[in-house]
Amino acid sequence: MADYREMWSNLDMDLEKHDVLCQVLPEVFGEVYLSQQKRPRGMDFYDFVVSEIHGVRPAELIEHQKSGGKVFGTFCVYVPDEIVFAAGGIATGLCGGSQFWVAAGEKVLPPNTCPLIKASVGARLDKTCPFFRIADMFVGETTCDGKKKAWEILASEVPMHVIDIPQMKRAQDVNAFEREIHSFIKVVEDFTGSKISADSLGESIKLINNKRKALQRLYEARKAAAVPISGKDALLVTQIAFYDDPSRCAQMANQLSEELEERISRKEGVFPEDTLRIMISGTPMAIPNWKLHHIVETSGAAVVVEESCTGTRYFENLVDETAPTLERQVRALAERYMKTNCACFTPNSARIDDILRLAEEYKVDGIIDTNLQFCNLYSTESHLVKQALAEKNIPVLHLETDYSEQDFEQLRTRVQAFLEMLRE
Ligand code: BJ8
DSSP, X not given: OOOOHHHHHHTTOOHHHHHHHHHHHHHHHIIIIITOSSOOTTHHHHHHHHHTTTTHHHHHXXXXXXXXXXXXXXXXXXXXXXXXXXXXXXXXXOOOOOGGGHHHHHTTSOTTSOHHHHHHHHHHHTTOOHHHHHOSEEEEEXXXXXXXXXXXXXXXXXXXXXXXXXXXXXXXXXXXXXHHHHHHHHHHHHHHTOOOOHHHHHHHHHHHHHHHHHHHHHHHHTTSSSOSSOHHHHHHHHHHHTTSOHHHHHHHHHHHHHHHHHHHHTTOOSSOTTOEEEEEEESOXXXXXXXXXXHHHTTTEEEEEEESTTTHHHHSSOOOSOOOSHHHHHHHHHHHHTTOOOTTSSSOHHHHHHHHHHHHHTTOSEEEEEEETTOHHHHHHHHHHHHHHHHTTOOEEXXXXXXXXXXXXXXXXXXXXXXXHHHO
């Protein structure tokens, strides 16, 4: 990695602690990623991004700030990035995916909080992540109780805006979310000093749709009988999409998809032809959480799709680009975002429909439905998921895990037993 110490020091980061993180990551990445065979050439870009993970993009964000722009840090796929970009800002995902930050989160949060929340709070308080130091404003949401309370703690550190996400999907809830987007526009306009127009919002709707289309194209390639990319690599692309520049993200994902399409035409896969096809559903896997994918793919199966926010929930459904006025554009945004099916909604039967549809589209042999430890929403919903899959005779394994390595061998044993059962 190039030398970014001055930049990190200017961000008031804890350089000593951060050095420890910088030493661990390349080792893990080498073992999990670089050890794979037949990787597409298009993954070189993503390998480079990881090798410079706390350098290149943070430096770009700081350049943006130097020219007067604002950076908004987000934690959920319900936050409409389009609004931020329409005001000349940059939105960047902040969800923490490393055990490294959990201990710092536990200093202020109950231990029985999900690791994603603990790591996100810890990354800020511990001063070991440049993204958390750079963001001028954090944008939270009211999806789960743990996050709602975490925002109150983070609000003492950074200006925080919380978007009220409805908990149901009736017509009045879509209307309520539409009003929330209008409030968010006002907050972003005041914070950036830029007025959002129908033109600027129209542009940013196209920008984010293009990113979604590129990721859709990449996932489409994973439907092929000879899978042209590993699940681990596809997951990495989605994880990086959360904080990369959206147009570069679209460009690189399209370039990679082109290569995958060529592989498909040659029937060239990364796994042997009879490899079991697995869907992973459930809670998101923020970078660098690669644990479950690594276990599955080093146990002789392929992950071909993720029904999660670091998967299909991130890019399915486009925003209508034809709305002619700001009012109609905001309505189109509300309608698109309310189609996302997170377990924070009740009822949430549309998520089960999604899982059943994806199982068919990606021709999966089995599903691993997973939730991060202490995520009550997804763990409770797993009961109905299991029930619906049993009715369709689709094998499912439910797993709960965290970011630590402690349960690695236990998970591997359970995954291998599940795969064995699928092979019988
Ligand atoms: S839309 S999944 S990104 S909320 S895992 S913090 S729910 S206790 S991350 Fe999520 Fe938005 Fe939903 Fe997606 Fe809480 Fe559960 Fe932790 Fe979660």
